[in-house]
Amino acid sequence: MIEIRFHGRGGQGTVVASKVLADALAKEGNFVQAYPEFGVERRGAPVIAFIRIDDKPIYDKSRIYKPNHVVVVDPTLVEAIDVTEGLKDGGVIIINSEKDPASFKFPAHFKVATINATGIAVKHKLGTLAAPIVNTAIVGAVVKILDLTKLEPLLQAIKEGVPTRPDDNMAAAKEAYETAQKVV
Amino acid sequence: MKKVIMGNHALSWGAQLGRAQVIAAYPITPQTQVVELLSEMCANKTLDAKFIKVESEHSAMAACIAASIAGARTFTATSSQGLTLMHELLHWASGGRNPVVMGNINRAMAPGWSIWTDQNDSLSQRDTGWIQFYCSSNQEVVDTVIQAFRVSEAVMIPSMVILDAFALSHTYEVVDIPDQEKVDAFLPPFNPPIRLTPTAPHAFGGLTSPEHYFELRYKLQKDMEKVPDLVEQTGREYEKMFGRYLGQVEDYRCEDAELIFVTSGTAGYTARVGVDQLRQEGVKAGNLRIKMFRPFPFAKVREILTKAGKVAVVDRNISYGHHGVFYQEVKSALYGRDHNVPLFGYITGLGGRDITPEIYKEIAQLTLAKDKPEEDITWIGVKR
Numbered sequence: 329m330i331e332i333r334f335h336g337r338g339g340q341g342t343v344v345a346s347k348v349l350a351d352a353l354a355k356e357g358n359f360v361q362a363y364p365e366f367g368v369e370r371r372g373a374p375v376i377a378f379i380r381i382d383d384k385p386i387y388d389k390s391r392i393y394k395p396n397h398v399v400v401v402d403p404t405l406v407e408a409i410d411v412t413e414g415l416k417d418g419g420v421i422i423i424n425s426e427k428d429p430a431s432f433k434f435p436a437h438f439k440v441a442t443i444n445a446t447g448i449a450v451k452h453k454l455g456t457l458a459a460p461i462v463n464t465a466i467v468g469a470v471v472k473i474l475d476l477t478k479l480e481p482l483l484q485a486i487k488e489g490v491p492t493r494p495d496d497n498m499a500a501a502k503e504a505y506e507t508a509q510k511v512v
Numbered sequence: 513m514k515k516v517i518m519g520n521h522a523l524s525w526g527a528q529l530g531r532a533q534v535i536a537a538y539p540i541t542p543q544t545q546v547v548e549l550l551s552e553m554c555a556n557k558t559l560d561a562k563f564i565k566v567e568s569e570h571s572a573m574a575a576c577i578a579a580s581i582a583g584a585r586t587f588t589a590t591s592s593q594g595l596t597l598m599h600e601l602l603h604w605a606s607g608g609r610n611p612v613v614m615g616n617i618n619r620a621m622a623p624g625w626s627i628w629t630d631q632n633d634s635l636s637q638r639d640t641g642w643i644q645f646y647c648s649s650n651q652e653v654v655d656t657v658i659q660a661f662r663v664s665e666a667v668m669i670p671s672m673v674i675l676d677a678f679a680l681s682h683t684y685e686v687v688d689i690p691d692q693e694k695v696d697a698f699l700p701p702f703n704p705p706i707r708l709t710p711t712a713p714h715a716f717g718g719l720t721s722p723e724h725y726f727e728l729r730y731k732l733q734k735d736m737e738k739v740p741d742l743v744e745q746t747g748r749e750y751e752k753m754f755g756r757y758l759g760q761v762e763d764y765r766c767e768d769a770e771l772i773f774v775t776s777g778t779a780g781y782t783a784r785v786g787v788d789q790l791r792q793e794g795v796k797a798g799n800l801r802i803k804m805f806r807p808f809p810f811a812k813v814r815e816i817l818t819k820a821g822k823v824a825v826v827d828r829n830i831s832y833g834h835h836g837v838f839y840q841e842v843k844s845a846l847y848g849r850d851h852n853v854p855l856f857g858y859i860t861g862l863g864g865r866d867i868t869p870e871i872y873k874e875i876a877q878l879t880l881a882k883d884k885p886e887e888d889i890t891w892i893g894v895k896r
Contacts, residue, residue: 346684347516350516351516354514354516360685360686361683361685362683362684363678363682363683363684364682386685387784387785388781388782388785389648389680389778390782390866390867390868391866393868
């Protein structure tokens with residue numbers, strides 16, 4: 329079983345990101361379980377979403393405390409909270425950032441990968457310049473970096489599951505997928 | 513068709529596949545998406561139902577009862593404060609023998625104000641004469657709603673299909689959505705023998721003298737007693753068509769168990785993970801998940817638990833001044849029989865506190881350390 333935790337801020341589409349990823353992985357025959365932090369969402373406040381992925385039915389309905397990997401949708405959260413809380417050794421920290429992974433200082437038993445999802449979202453005019461919607465670009469990168477599935481099921485999931493401008497969202501996911509480097 | 517959907521939408525899908533004809537509902541966190549999707553389904557005509565907007569849950573249930581009397585298959589959904597506001601009308605629905613099916617999201621009762629899960633909202637409606645099903649997965653939610661219509665309409669008793677706030681209501685899982693044609697074959701249209709029509713007027717819910725009232729209640733209980741067998745038969749028929757069995761309980765690795773957990777809801781699925789981990793450590797654990805709480809599955813519970821070395825009932829609820837509700841029920845099921853299984857009662861997870869596989873390991877440790885329980889409630893995870 330692979331467990332991933334997403335850190336974002338309300339309004340960025342973090343919960344939708346985990347849902348789209350679940351859709352894509354389910355298309356490949358995986359069992360998936362995706363859920364938001366059980367709380368009240370507010371725009372701009374830190375939000376958390378989780379996803380479990382397995383090749384057999386998932387019975388554990390408790391929260392994820394020890395994720396295999398974390399995804400930081402909003403880079404300002406790296407300073408604000410401990411995004412590595414409970415992260416398993418060898419886990420990958422995927423950060424939405426234009427910076428080089430080496431510029432982030434984390435303990436050596438974690439790996440860091442970056443993707444400029446904000447840049448990609450702005451380029452494809454997703455959301456506004458001040459508040460770009462980065463979720464589809466993030467998921468495109470996550471799928472590649474963690475080698476979770478191929479691009480096709482993800483694009484299909486976006487086409488079916490993202491109500492607003494699916495073509496631009498698919499283009500953003502594709503660009504992120506092609507830009508990101510496989511880490512796992 | 514496989515789809516990744518949230519628990520709330522699983523209720524909406526169940527209502528659509530069951531071809532509900534009247535939906536009257538009032539939104540409340542964490543149930544709101546149930547109503548949102550149903551209103552979209554009605555607007556898009558994928559569901560040919562009258563969607564009635566109401567000003568409260570009390571009115572929602574009143575509208576459902578009226579529609580049911582008129583012969584319509586009727587669905588609603590609510591949660592917590594909304595369910596308890598309906599309390600009076602819950603008696604009306606069961607007493608009037610109106611087979612309304614309702615989704616309820618288990619949310620802790622205020623105060624303190626909470627949107628997170630526990631079972632006190634639905635369990636405090638225990639004696640209202642409703643059938644109660646507790647679900648552990650989104651698949652089970654869809655399958656249960658469809659079967660609830662069949663069971664309810666067969667005995668003319670309403671059903672609640674219950675799921676945990678957030679842990680299921682907002683959790684996305686892969687669900688095999690049954691084909692509409694097959695559901696239609698399984699669930700024929702609702703056709704009550706007596707209904708309210710302008711051409712053949714009847715009075716419903718009128719003054720009932722001591723000469724007749726008693727018999728109405730006797731009949732309600734007698735029909736309630738038919739439900740366990742009916743749920744088994746309906747479940748087997750559903751299994752033949754759709755490959756999934758519902759039933760009253762799910763027993764997991766209970767055959768040779770020295771310790772059986774009694775669980776419900778999402779915690780009843782997490783218990784399976786706890787059981788597997790305990791078995792790896794050499795503890796012969798099992799899990800009896802109660803899917804149907806009313807009527808209580810006495811026969812199944814007796815059959816499975818009397819083989820156990822010890823039983824640990826895990827309650828995400830409390831009856832103040834008494835004990836955990838499932839603990840009471842299991843105790844009453846086992847009392848006076850010629851066996852004497854030590855029964856331990858645990859309360860945990862109130863107000864959405866997480867129930868993890870580790871909690872089951874802690875409960876196993878506590879239970880196996882004693883020959884007999886020293887108290888009726890052992891609190892797990894409470895800060896004192």
